[in-house]
Amino acid sequence: MPSTQTPPITGLAKDPTSLRPPIDDAQIERIEPAQLHARLVELKARGYSMLLDIGAVDYPERAPRFDVVYHLLQMPLKRASVAEVGTPKRLRLLCGLPAETAVLPTATDLWLNANWAEREIFDLFGISFDGHPDMRRIQMPNDWEGHPLRKDYPLRGPAREKSPRPSFALKSNVQAGTPPSGRTLEALQQQIARVRGQDTKS
């Protein structure tokens, strides 16, 4: 949660990927969910043999809401020296996905490591993968509610408010504002005693 002294400065971009500066980090492609699996099969056949990572980003004010991002790398499938590996090509595949149908075809049939990557996206974003052999939470406990990396998931929930905290961080003190400088030790001790008194009563 941002500090109370510094109000958040949020960016204005609703679709940052469309505004990206010219950075030479990978070849970038956008693809529809319906064509995704066929495209992945084709790319794998073209030598993109390593699936480096699958990530996801939530843009609540954009349609489609989610971006699932595949990072691919061209890698030889046999022993290779530094010169033979050279500078392999990188490819980034961005797949826009609406919130209503947050389901994608799995890539586990193509790359073994897609298993945990897809489970993590399911766990933290609530996007499930059709055909995945083991679709369950991976980072959060099995009985957790909600998907934490969605933008509408609060950083602090009701459970967090109930947890014990030092007196200076109590909500009433934070709302009253930080006292002006020059606070004496006595005033601080009084405040602590007052808060402790409140805490023991409740």
Place this chain on the structure above:
Amino acid sequence: MTLSAMPLTPDVLSQDGNSMVLSMGPQHPSTHGVLQIMLEIEGETVTKAEPEIGYLHTGIEKNCENLFWNQAQTNVERMDYLAPSNNAFCYVMAVEKLLGVTDEVPERARQIRVLFAELTRVASHCFWLGTHAIDLGALSGIFYCLDLRENILDLQEAAGGARMHPNYLRVGGVNGDLPAGFLEKLDALIEKYPVRMRDLRGLLQKNPILQDRTVDVGIVTPQEAVAWSLTGPSLRGSGIAYDVRKAFPYSGYETYEFDVPTREEGDSYARFLVRLDEMDEAMRIVRQVRKRLEKPGPTMTDNAKIAAPPKETIALSMEALIHHFKIMSEGFRVPPGDVYQATESPRGELAYYIVSDGGNRPYRIRTRPPSLYNLQSLKGMAPGNLIADLVVMIGSLDPVFGEVDR
């Protein structure tokens, strides 16, 4: 905990004949952290292994979305806690790319970044070597390893102020020049390293017990390594010489002379030797950086929009005061866009996919954690091996759970 409450996969539960299900961890000395592995075993042979992770999940990626760009870096360093500077290195380069200030970073700052990346690589491998040796029954090695690592932690403390998480790198350079007496300490380390490494190699590398335990255990073919997306020493142990420092040079790595050690066998011993050789290569780079550091120079960009001006100038210049206040109170803004920045961490390709919406906080930081994917390959590696060999395999993959779970 009852067996029914355990997070079992349906596959692991379906047992027949003489097999049984065993939960190894999450509190087990040989799992190097909080890793639980659900094992299906027949006698002492593993027929199926399903690692269960997430016990150390702290929501670092979520937290970073609510911090300034510079504050997020502090959290990012906590992922791979054995090589904190490597995380910060990757992060600051990604943010600099989005800002378009990659060329503004002074030469000396780039050298210092390389120095710390390589020093933490040695420190991280030292810790791995010691704990891996303990897994194999060689208890004395770790004292030599930690002694060497302690010298590197001293250097981190001298430069950044903290032993474990120095937080020394900054977007735009590094936080202040190296302190007086740093280079002398570095010289002492450079002098001590070959002697210590000779002892360690003598103690462990040709140790017949260690070879018995690791040779031909956990063999990964190049095809399997690529399919599991192994990177770093785990991939190079299978013969593919993919090193991000060579394939996509950054921060001046193309100007340093170093080799990429590889082995063809693909077993645990091959990965062991690759890491030992990598330590030597890292120190080779450190020696080259040491020579270049003789020449003084600025260590931070003078672009006041992203880096606070030096404290001394505040009393003299109104503008410096304003910039200092702005950076400290609301950070800097990063233009909208997304970037994928990869670096070679001690464990493999560590990368950040960062999205900015133009605000003063990261919109999304997705880590490509090398440990996560390296550890996942255990599912393919373990079946058919003994439980005792499983311990060797975990050690030979060198996972760090701060990074696996984040």
